[in-house]
Amino acid sequence: MACASFFPEEEERPFVDREEFIQAFYNALETIKEKEAKILVYHGIAGIGKTRLRREISKIIEKYNDSNRNFRIYNESNSNFHILCATVDFETEEFRQSDKFLEILRDQFQGEYGIKFHTFDFAHALYWKKVNPRITLCKENDSEDNIFTHLLDIGDDLSNIGGIFNPVNVSIKMAKLIKRLPDSYREWELKNRDKISRLIHMEAAEIKRQLYLYWAYDLREYLQKNSESAVIFIDSYEALWGNDRSLASLSSKDEWLRKEIQTLLSSSCLWILCGQESPRWAEDSNTEKAIWGNSIERHEIKGLPEEHARNLLKHSDVLENNIQTAIISGSEGVPYYLDLSIDLYRIELMPKSFKML
Known part of the structure; x- marks a missing residue:
């Protein structure tokens, strides 16, 4: 007799109440179409949905490149505008080193798009x-x-x-x-x-x-030659600091990343940073402000409003109103805790617990 798994099968739940952030991405694409660079920052507490947002944006890019149905952007010759995409997650400690970071991006661009x-x-x-x-x-x-x-x-x-x-x-x-x-x-x-x-x-x-200058030179040459643009995702930005949160490290730990992004500020490149904290770039000095200009756009991601949280629970077959209220109150609209509550509910732990509330 086969034993049923204690954990429910993983499923992808509806992506709700993030239209503002998706629209910010579309707007940024219009900017890089004009051969400019843009840095989008999505920040918020752990579990708020930053990684899920990054994955949804990746799907938009993939669908666009595959079928050109979602949206259409034209370059000067009115030919289809192709978007290259790569991702580095600083949750992997090895990727927090500058040379390894460049190698990972090189491997993705080369393997997926043949860039040399x-x-x-x-x-x-x-x-x-x-x-x-x-x-x-x-x-x-x-x-x-x-x-x-x-x-x-x-x-x-x-x-x-x-x-x-x-x-x-x-x-x-x-x-x-x-x-x-x-x-x-x-x-x-x-x-x-x-x-x-x-x-x-x-x-x-x-x-x-x-090394970062030579990497940026190769990517810029390719983008200019082929009239294409690149979107580079950086997830878990705050992981760069590890356990070192001293004042001395606040501006030094990500100094190499600043330089690498600055090198491509005049190119058709969109950087999307996801993390619990927003970078302090353009805040440290007037020189920094002059370098970054208006290229950095920050968006704080907050918990789901009650209406969207209830819709998510209903979609997941959590139908009892009192249980919905208890879950929303306890999770404060944070998607991670909503998902966790749904999983617990489905293995029949939550109904018994919430009936006591």
Whole structure:
């Protein structure tokens, strides 16, 4: 005899009373259509529905890109406007480091949309080679995805890597690898020889500090070339601080994130930050205000009004008026606690408890 699960099957409940925040997203899209950047901040207490809002916005983008039914935005040539999308959740501690943050975004944009981050990949591989000169960076077979690590592994002298795409006076193994390079690498090398040369002569620490500039350069080049825009979600923003809430850390913990977002302020990029707290950007000094201008738009998410909370409970078959009232009062309209109450009600714990109220 099969045992019934104590926990009810997970279901996605209606998304209600968030029209204001969805409309803010649509308005922001109109802004980035004009080749500007925008930062939307959705903040509120834990369980208030920030992550659910982020997922709903992602669905809107997905539906738009798939069928173009939800809304239509045109660029200057009146062709369909494509929206790229990526997400990083700082709940994962590893993602709170600048270089890992950039790698995650690179992997998503590259895997989903085929964007090549040649400059960032070269800078990142070069940094690791300078830090670990005696360690082989890549142990797998030659492939396009790790071409720079192979070239740096093969090269005996980093000072001579500037001509990596010119198969003259190089080893047989490197010449063989260069011969197999796609045209996109050759085009990139011709366009960026000065950057490559400067990178090669930089110290490892300096390369690491500037990795975000090379990542932003690659993304900006792609967006401009293809007349597209990007939406980047950052969830659990407050997790950047961990348990360190000292005054000294308030403006230092997210300094690297500020710089990376500022680098793309003149591009068609929409950043959406979700967290329990709103960033203090543009509040610390007049210089900060001048940098950010009107690009930051803040929205506080609060509990559901009673009408919407009752509709949610009715949709979930919580029909007793006294139980609805007790749940709404106890949850204060916070979606997480409403969902938890519904789950408990369905396993027949709540009806018995609330009949006593």
